[in-house]
Amino acid sequence: MSLTEAETATAVRPAARRPGAPVARSRLARRRRRAGILLSLPAVALVIALLGVPVGQAVYYSMTQWNGLVTTWIGPSTYVSLVKDPIFWRVLENNGLLLLAVPFAIGIPLAIAALLHEHVRGWRFFRSAYFLPTAISWVVIGMFALRFFSATGVLNGLLGRVGFGPSATDMLANEHTALAALAITFIWSMVGTNTIIFLTGMATLDPTLTEAARVDGLSRRQIFFRVTLPLLTRFIQFSFVITVISAFSALFSLIFVMTSGGPGFGTTTLEFFIYQAGFQQVQLGTAALYGVVLFVIMAIAGLVQLRLIKPDDGGGW
Amino acid sequence: MATIPAPQYQPGGTTPRNPPSASSRVRRTMHRWVLFILMVVVAVVMLYPFWYIIDNAFRSAGQFDRQSGHSLSGWNQLFANLPVASELLNSTLVCVAAIAIILVVSTTAGFAFAKLRYRGSGMVFLLVVSALMVPLQSILFPEFVNLSNVSLTSSYAGAVLVYAALGTPFATFLMATYYRGISDELIEAAVMDGLGYERTFLQIAIPLSLPAIATITVLQFIQIWDDLLVGLFFLPTNQRTITAGLATLSTGRTTSVPALMAGSLISAIPAIVVYLIFQRHLIKGLTLGMGK
Numbered sequence: 001m002s003l004t005e006a007e008t009a010t011a012v013r014p015a016a017r018r019p020g021a022p023v024a025r026s027r028l029a030r031r032r033r034r035a036g037i038l039l040s041l042p043a044v045a046l047v048i049a050l051l052g053v054p055v056g057q058a059v060y061y062s063m064t065q066w067n068g069l070v071t072t073w074i075g076p077s078t079y080v081s082l083v084k085d086p087i088f089w090r091v092l093e094n095n096g097l098l099l100l101a102v103p104f105a106i107g108i109p110l111a112i113a114a115l116l117h118e119h120v121r122g123w124r125f126f127r128s129a130y131f132l133p134t135a136i137s138w139v140v141i142g143m144f145a146l147r148f149f150s151a152t153g154v155l156n157g158l159l160g161r162v163g164f165g166p167s168a169t170d171m172l173a174n175e176h177t178a179l180a181a182l183a184i185t186f187i188w189s190m191v192g193t194n195t196i197i198f199l200t201g202m203a204t205l206d207p208t209l210t211e212a213a214r215v216d217g218l219s220r221r222q223i224f225f226r227v228t229l230p231l232l233t234r235f236i237q238f239s240f241v242i243t244v245i246s247a248f249s250a251l252f253s254l255i256f257v258m259t260s261g262g263p264g265f266g267t268t269t270l271e272f273f274i275y276q277a278g279f280q281q282v283q284l285g286t287a288a289l290y291g292v293v294l295f296v297i298m299a300i301a302g303l304v305q306l307r308l309i310k311p312d313d314g315g316g317w
Numbered sequence: 318m319a320t321i322p323a324p325q326y327q328p329g330g331t332t333p334r335n336p337p338s339a340s341s342r343v344r345r346t347m348h349r350w351v352l353f354i355l356m357v358v359v360a361v362v363m364l365y366p367f368w369y370i371i372d373n374a375f376r377s378a379g380q381f382d383r384q385s386g387h388s389l390s391g392w393n394q395l396f397a398n399l400p401v402a403s404e405l406l407n408s409t410l411v412c413v414a415a416i417a418i419i420l421v422v423s424t425t426a427g428f429a430f431a432k433l434r435y436r437g438s439g440m441v442f443l444l445v446v447s448a449l450m451v452p453l454q455s456i457l458f459p460e461f462v463n464l465s466n467v468s469l470t471s472s473y474a475g476a477v478l479v480y481a482a483l484g485t486p487f488a489t490f491l492m493a494t495y496y497r498g499i500s501d502e503l504i505e506a507a508v509m510d511g512l513g514y515e516r517t518f519l520q521i522a523i524p525l526s527l528p529a530i531a532t533i534t535v536l537q538f539i540q541i542w543d544d545l546l547v548g549l550f551f552l553p554t555n556q557r558t559i560t561a562g563l564a565t566l567s568t569g570r571t572t573s574v575p576a577l578m579a580g581s582l583i584s585a586i587p588a589i590v591v592y593l594i595f596q597r598h599l600i601k602g603l604t605l606g607m608g609k
Contacts, residue, residue, distance in 0.1 A: 028508065031513075031514060032433050032435075032508075032514060033433070033435040033436075035429070035433050035514035035515060035518075036429040036433030036434060036435040036438060036514075037429075037435055038429075039425040039426060039428060039429035039433060039514075039518065040425070040426040040429035040430060040433075040438065040441060040442075040445075042421065042422040042425060042426065043422040043423060043425070043426035043445055043485050043489050044426070044441060044444070044445060046418075046422055046478075046481060046482050046485055047444070047445050047448045047482060047485055047486060049482075050460065050478060050479060050481075050482035051448045051451045051456070051482050051483075051486075052444075052448065053459075053463070054456035054459040054460045054463065055451055055455070055456055057456070057459035057463075058455055058456050058458075058459050061458070061459060066458075068458070068462060112359055115352060115355055115356055115359070116356070118352050120349055120352045120353050120356065121349075121353065122353070122356070123356070126356045126359070126360055128593075128596060129360045129363055129364055130359060130360070130363050131592075131596070131600075132363065132364070132367070132589070132592065133363060133366070134539075134592070134599075135539055135543075135585070135588045135589050135591070135592035136543065136585045136588060136589065137542070137543030137544070137545070137560050137584065137585070137588070138543065138545065139543070139545050139560050139563055139564045139567075139581075139584075140370070140563075140581040140584060140585050141366070142567075143370075143563075143567060143577055143578070143581045144366040144369060144370060144581070146567075147369070147373075147574060148366075148369075154369065188362075188363075191363065192363075193603060196600055196603055197603070200600070248452075249452035249454060252454065252545065252546055253544075253545035253546070253564065256545065256564060256568070257564055257567055257568075260568070270454075271452065271454040274454045274455070274457060275454070275457070278457065278458045284458045287457070287458050288458060288459065291454060291455035291456060291457065291458075292455065294452055294454060294455050295450070295451065295452065295455040295456075298450050298451070298452050298455070299450045301450075302447070302449055302450030303450075305449075
């Protein structure tokens with residue numbers, strides 16, 4: 001990025017670049033600064049007003065009792081009571097269990113990407129087909145999943161045909177199986193995005209490397225695990241972060257349509273409990289408290305992600 | 318050079334540099350077929366829900382239970398219970414307005430952060446991009462109270478602003494990355510020619526960045542069209558988007574499955590059409606910064 005450095009240098013010491021016209025250059029630099037501030041202002045204002053300020057408010061309200069109109073200050077002790085609250089741990093446990101889906105949500109797309117990367121006839125069509133679910137909403141996915149997992153649904157129909165007929169159960173009616181159903185739906189939904197990430201990664205690999213490995217007598221499997229996979233590390237990390245962020249903050253619609261958080265607390269995750277505490281119980285302070293916890297988790301994941309995408313790479317254009 | 322065929326090696330074979338024998342050719346063909354069949358299996362798993370939705374949208378409740386016969390009664394029930402046309406219009410208006418705001422603020426800010434650096438602009442850029450980490454759920458109620466205090470939740474305005482704010486960090490990051498790829502000399506030359514920074518931005522930078530603008534538009538369209546949370550909270554009931562309308566219809570439990578499938582189908586079609594046309598741009602945006 002030597003260009004950018006040169007440019008910064010010009011902005012700071014304009015006279016140093018062209019001794020011939022120092023006055024004109026510095027006037028230009030001033031205009032450039034003014035234009036820069038002016039043009040970046042709308043984005044900054046929008047983000048601060050609608051995202052930054054509410055985060056501050058959420059931190060404040062997390063230490064209060066708040067019903068939307070009346071606010072009673074309690075103080076940081078709300079965080080102590082939170083840690084002692086079994087419901088908090090129950091909800092967090094659901095988030096933790098959902099993380100068990102992450103290896104599948106990465107491993108399956110990795111295998112699919114490897115399959116597509118063989119470039120067998122028709123692979124472009126299949127790539128489009130696998131990516132298609134990315135276009136539809138979690139609401140529509142949830143609508144289908146609800147019918148897929150229900151007692152009279154597609155899954156039990158399939159199982160019945162293979163000979164598990166009498167044991168047909170409604171997966172969504174039991175706490176543990178409901179979370180499993182949610183996790184399976186989540187894994188299916190992530191296939192498109194993660195496959196595309198890995199396919200992009202494989203396209204950047206130097207084909208002579210795998211060719212060399214083949215000459216050395218490595219089998220296809222050995223080439224995949226010893227050559228391809230290590231070179232994809234950055235892409236796997238990237239999809240890992242995206243998958244974790246999705247598991248924590250993109251499943252609201254799916255839960256809303258499929259289970260409404262139930263049965264019991266079976267599928268109530270952090271993000272869904274915020275909605276329940278605020279919307280159904282009108283305990284907006286509690287909702288803010290859970291919101292802050294969710295935000296901290298997302299911020300950690302986001303920091304990892306920012307390191308991975310390296311803004312100075314210049315992008316893949 | 319291209320006319321010389323690359324030497325063929327037997328996969329895992331003990332003696333490389335052998336010409337391809339008949340058995341190895343058979344093995345290769347077999348291998349290709351196995352891969353093809355695997356791809357078909359995955360395609361069935363990924364596309365089955367689409368088939369299920371289409372198939373069951375054209376049934377009555379009774380036909381759904383029996384899983385035989387087709388009719389339009391699901392559609393009749395859908396249109397009787399959900400103002401489909403006006404909700405499609407709401408979705409369109411909200412999408413267009415929010416995307417317009419996102420494009421304006423992200424192209425200007427992206428250009429400023431890439432080409433018009435000022436003291437501290439790097440920090441400001443980081444501030445805007447770090448807003449990516451804020452999940453709406455975390456700030457749901459403060460946001461709602463703020464917006465209703467300035468009475469923006471009784472019309473499209475509140476939802477449009479929230480969508481715009483949520484989309485801006487990534488869009489700004491994408492635009493800044495794109496503008497960094499444009500040479501400084503080009504911008505300098507335009508400014509020296511007397512265009513000034515504002516007109517250089519409008520007449521030089523914007524036309525050069527149309528691919529990135531397309532990527533943002535497609536990404537945001539699908540994101541906003543498919544969103545439930547904002548539509549549910551920040552829009553008055555009579556101005557709901559199709560996705561929010563459909564989700565609330567489904568919680569009613571009285572609506573028949575075929576009607577819900579019909580609603581799913583009609584709500585999914587616009588996003589699918591956009592996806593099919595602009596697939597390339599969508600993929601670019603998704604993997605930005607990851608490719609070489």
